[in-house]
Amino acid sequence: MLADDAPKTSSGARDQLRGVSPEPGAPKPDPIVVADHVVRQFGGLTAVDVEHVEIQRGVITALIGPNGAGKTTFFNLLTGFDKPQSGEWSFNGRSLAGVPAYRVARLGMIRTFQLTKVLGKLTVLENMRLGATKQRGERFLGGLLGIWRAQEQEITEKADSLLERFLLIKKRTDLAGELSGGQRKLLEMARALMADPELVMLDEPMAGVNPALKQSLLGHVKSLRDEGRTVLFVEHDMDMVRDISDWVIVMAQGKVIAEGPPDSVMGDTRVIDAYLGSHHDQDLSEDLSDEIHSQATEEVEREERGTPETDGATR
Ligand SMILES: Nc1ncnc2c1ncn2[C@@H]1O[C@H](COP(=O)(O)OP(=O)(O)O)[C@@H](O)[C@H]1O
């Protein structure tokens, strides 16, 4: 299911991208999201100032850019978790300005969230059940206790089948906070799928993940596309971007400054300048230092032995 040679139901959508001109704001043949003049300011700082952008349906689009470029803020705006000062945007042709986050989620546009401290105190299965937005609406944590029994059964079955797919089934009754970095990322992705989204938005799915688990996450992201979903993800890992994205959009200082197929975008001087002008030029480097390598190897070995990490964050 996750292999490279899986049947590509989305190849038509990718073929359509070939005719798209590699320019900021380029129109796409079948956009699932269209945004216009979206501006978000924090005090005197303009975090997002997107004039026009379209996200093609059925493909994997990477949103890249230096730290502070406005990528996460743009995600929050699109999904109703934050409000812009001005702007219009639509999902499947339906305007979303002013639509609250839980309704955006029900419409099929889901973003992943980092596992918070609170969610870490729930079990893996409980976290999955919280992802079933359609049934609960805005009654977030409270919904956990109040779900109807029939639905409860259905939700649990769905959660278990996703946990199988994401290789977390053995962890189902463990506290989410005890998972390794990579397993958290798998849980975040699996939880997003509980709502059966049409568009999956992943904010840095590879952050803190060791190289071995990276390959498995890459496979999972591709499988989302190959089962017909649209994927939009923010990522600093340029190898991953090059490896799996069909299209790349580059933000810097709130604006879309470049877009196109991965190879041409990453060679674009505007893009290189944007990175070099920031403190994150090392993000374009493909080398891992020896120290990181040996730490990562240790982590993999620990995971293979099934020994839980002490506390991942500072390692
Ligand atoms: N809630 C907030 N209050 C004030 N400034 C914010 C807030 N959220 C983001 N910013 C600022 O907006 C800019 C864009 O941030 P962000 O969207 O997190 O960038 P990215 O995800 O590309 O790294 C940054 O300068 C950041 O400090």
Ligand SMILES: [Mg+2]
């Ligand atoms: Mg961010």
